[in-house]
Amino acid sequence: MELLWNSTVYKDLTPLKILIPSTGKLLCAERDLFNAYLKGEIEIKDLIEATECEGIFRNHHQMKAGKAIIDSGSLWKKKGKMVELLDNDYYYVSDFDSDNWIEV
Known part of the structure; x- marks a missing residue:
């Protein structure tokens, strides 16, 4: 996840959605929320709740x-x-x- 949001290779690309195959959950790729998770500002359950769609x-x-x-x-x-x-x-x-x- 960190590679997707913070890598210089992908920094100019913006995914729209993320599918988690093991659960079938579809997440809206909201950069601010994913970065908040990576910084430890929110927990994974809060990230999924906010972005699941x-x-x-x-x-x-x-x-x-x-x-x-x-x-x-x-x-x-x-x-x-x-x-x-x-x-x-x-x-x-x-x-x-x-x-x-x-x-x-």
């Missing part, structure tokens, strides 16, 4: 979130019947309507 999706259409406009093609992680925007500047969740989403 059912898939990574992009929205087809532009969306409005309060006064913010969310561009089409933005990344979201799906948990249950909701999707959460993957953006460090905004926190936004929306209902998952399969017609508006493309799985990555």
Whole structure:
């Protein structure tokens, strides 16, 4: 995991999701959370709880979130019947309507 996030070879690459074959868990590759784990700031159970998801999706259409406009093609992680925007500047969740989403 440290190689993936901190290696000079991979530093400019950003994975979207990580599959753990032994458990079948799918994790959203959120760099800040994985780095917090590597620094000992959070435990593995907290990392998995925060990043586990059912898939990574992009929205087809532009969306409005309060006064913010969310561009089409933005990344979201799906948990249950909701999707959460993957953006460090905004926190936004929306209902998952399969017609508006493309799985990555």
